[in-house]
Amino acid sequence: MFETYKTQIEEQLTVILQKEGIQSAVFQWSEIPFSGHWGISTSFFQIAAQEAKSGKKINVPQRAAELASLCASALKLSEDFEKCEAVKGYLNLYFQTQSFSRMVVDRVLEEKTNYGSLPATHQKVMVEFSQPNTHKAFHVGHLRNMVLGAAVSNILEFSGDEVIRANYLGDIGLHVITWLWNYEKFHAGEKPPAEKMTNWIGSLYAEAVKRREESKDNEEAIRNYFRAWDAHDPEIVALWKETRQWSLDAFDQIYSALGIHFDKLYFESEVEHEGKTFVESLIQKGLAKDERPQGAVIIDLDAILGTKEEYRVLVLLRSDGTSLYATKDIPLAIKKFDEFHLNRSIYVVDVRQSLYLKQIFKVLELMGYTWANQCYHLAYEIVNLPGNVTLASREGTVVLLEDLLQEAEKRAMLVVDQKNPELDLEIKQRIAKMIAIGSIKYSLLTRDNTRIVTFDWESALDVNGQAAPYIQYAAVRANSILRKENFCVPESMGITSELEAKEIELVDLISRFPQEVGKASRELRPLQVANYAYELAKAFNDFYTNCPVLSAENEVRSFRLRLVAATKQTIINSLGLLGIEVPEIM
RNA sequence: GCCCUCGUAGCGCAAUUGGACAGCGCAUCAGACUUCUAAUCUGGCGGUUGUGAGUUCGAGUCUCACCGGGGGCACCA
Structure with a gap:
């Protein structure tokens, strides 16, 4: 809002300073802190310091103050300004408060819901966040990711970017198989409850893991189940599809309760196949080393780049040929850019995966994808419990999201x-929800x-x-x-x-x-x-x-x-x- | 061992990216509702910004070293 004024003032200041023998002056404007009135200011320390460097013997703070007061007295101000003054080497310009206040308020009431938004940048940005695993529960750790990802998306959009909100769902892998095995053996025919769906799904998962860990027979049975899955056993695939949908529905419940939506969903299951073929091409290009069956398929990034203990080694495929996260994340990245021609691709993922994502981006770069440097890992710290206890559903050290939301709403309702x-009860409930969810979101966002x-x-x-x-x-x-x-x-x-x-x-x-x-x-x-x-x-x-x-x-x-x-x-x-x-x- | 990150009032956090006297919230103490909703407001208390050096006119912010917490570093996700 001040831009037009700034340039007018700068032109005047340049002339004034030229009379003092100062040719090149650059002004950095900032707002005046703590003030009954408000305005903008610039300091003269840099200019004075430059003079000092060019040989003149001067006291910098003193000279800055001198220049500031010189400018203050020589400046001719339009009537939109109230006054100007020199203080401690700063030149402070105070706006004519009435006209400016009117301008600000008018602008807000004119732009309404758009007030604060910035002009279009014509940049296409994908923000990937949430990334839940199906067949598991949501806890507060996941909440931080969702809340942060959604807020960042909103902010980017409001500041002029075209934003694509993407979710990447972990719908395959050992955890899913374990869940399916347990369900078929001990809960066949059961349906998820209408409320707290993810809690139910999560409790079955916890139970399944317990069974897997407590008995070798169970572990063996699960392994067999995995093989049957790999061989596309139609019954297992059907069960997978059905139960996966339960998870997806449960996620939707939570997303809608939190007011979060996605423009694009990706599934691990859809990129696994191309991931494996991609790894093959990496081997052929000589970038990846195939050490199977004794070892895994790896890419020794430090050896390739000549770095030392920086990029380490990335495992692309297990020794038994099954896929890992890396197997799938690489083709996914390519898919995103192919499909949407992105200018940036942001990954909202917790900080523990910093090295991993750095490796992924580097592999993409080595593969010749010029957009690799437009991938960005937005790292955030995790949510802990007091005493530095990590959230883990297995340990029972977890705060389930649905429990938290319920408790918060209950408390808000009381007030x-x-x-x-x-x-009306219905209206009260709606208000309580806004307050409860607002509080939880805010408490997570008010930490860096x-x-x-x-x-x-x-x-x-x-x-x-x-x-x-x-x-x-x-x-x-x-x-x-x-x-x-x-x-x-x-x-x-x-x-x-x-x-x-x-x-x-x-x-x-x-x-x-x-x-x-x-x-x-x-x-x-x-x-x-x-x-x-x-x-x-x-x-x-x-x-x-x-x-x-x-x-x-x-x-x-x-x-x-x-x-x-x-x-x-x-x-x-x-x-x-x-x-x-x-x-x-x- | 290598890398990342954090260290600011008793506790939880900020600080316009190198600028003016380091701010705010809990907690605590003392006040303010016949006046647009007190889920509010006013005041008090509380600091050698982990330590030591360096760069700079100027450092919580940048550099280096050290101390302390957390995390990551080959088949987990």
Whole structure:
């Protein structure tokens, strides 16, 4: 929003500095921190330091201050600026608050749900996330992946990319066979329950693994089952198809509860075959070494690249010829680019697989795929339990997603019921859901990708302080003011009276939203937006307690109503990027 | 052994990517509801940014070394 002003000012500053004998000055503008008024500033330290380097004997901070005040006094400002001043080597320019505030609010109310979005980049980006295994349960570790992947997708889309949300489902492998064997032998004919489907499927999986581990006979039986599967035994294939669908339906339940959707589904089963032929071609090209039957099929990346203990060795195929993750991930990557002509391919996968993905990308590069460097591993840290206990369904150290959602909704319902007893049960439930899911998502997104999240029930379900309900509540407050006016927002008009500091701070935060989106998108960090949304809500609550809206005088009242509407919109937009909905009442 | 990552107030986290006095939330103490919803707000307490050096006008941020936590490194996913 400031861009046009910046260039005008820069032209003037260049002339002023030239008189001082400074030829090449580059200005870096930033916003002035903590200010009753707001504006932009630039520092003169770099310019002064350059002078010092060119031989002049000067004290840099002193010279910077001198240049700043020189510019401050020589600058001619348009009436959109209120004043300028030199402070400690910085040149601060303050905007004429009324005209600027009006501009910001007008823009939000004009662009509505698009406010904050950035122009189209014409970049096609695929974000692969979630990647669940069928026949297993969802736990909070998986939740972090989903929430992060969905938020990153939203942010990229909002900042102008064309985004394809992809899911890659692990529908084959030993875990599936183990499940099928157990089901056929001990649960034949049973159907999944209507609710908590993944929990049921997951509990059968845990039981199956237990049986496999506790008896050699069972292990042998499962191995035989695997062989029968490999030989396309029609009964097993039919059972696989049926039970796989249960898993997929269960996943859909969860995705829809979380408001997550995918544009493209990939299955391990669909890339396994081409994976094996791809490995053959790698062997033929002399890149991969076939050490079967004694050893596996490997690619010694360090040997090929001349690096030392950096890329290590990647195993492409087991010694018995069965496939591994790598067997399938390589053809999948190719498929993605062939099908969609991507500019970027982002993998949302936990940090423990950093080396693995680095190897995959390198193999693709060695195979001559020029797009290999457009693959990016978005690594995030895992979710732990207190005492550095890793989540593992086998150990029983796991928090199941469906249990978590249920408990959170229950707690949210208690508060909703207490605050709004008169509402219909159905509406209360819908509100409770928004709050519960919002809280859980927010608590995961408000930690940086590189930080481990330690899950404990108490803090996961805590809705106080910096949490989603605080932000949702701010929007609800704004909404209830607007409701009293039947949601009629006055037309834009000039402001003649002095604005309150709280109003200006609120306007400032609202105006910052587009650049926060840009930053979050560049860094692939939803945390940026999560923090922003909180700051915005805080500023609104501050405004709310200090600036009465409905009881204010004509012009002030109109402006404040518009400001309230703009705030509500910006909160909705920012939380929306995080996949968090805002209720009308709470 | 090699590589990655984290270390900021009692606890949980930020910090405009090298800028102005290091911020916020829990917790704790003291206040504010006949006024647009108190899931709110105001104030107090709390810091040698793991340690030591270096680069720079300027370092939580960059470099190096060390200390401590976590993770990865050939047939698991």
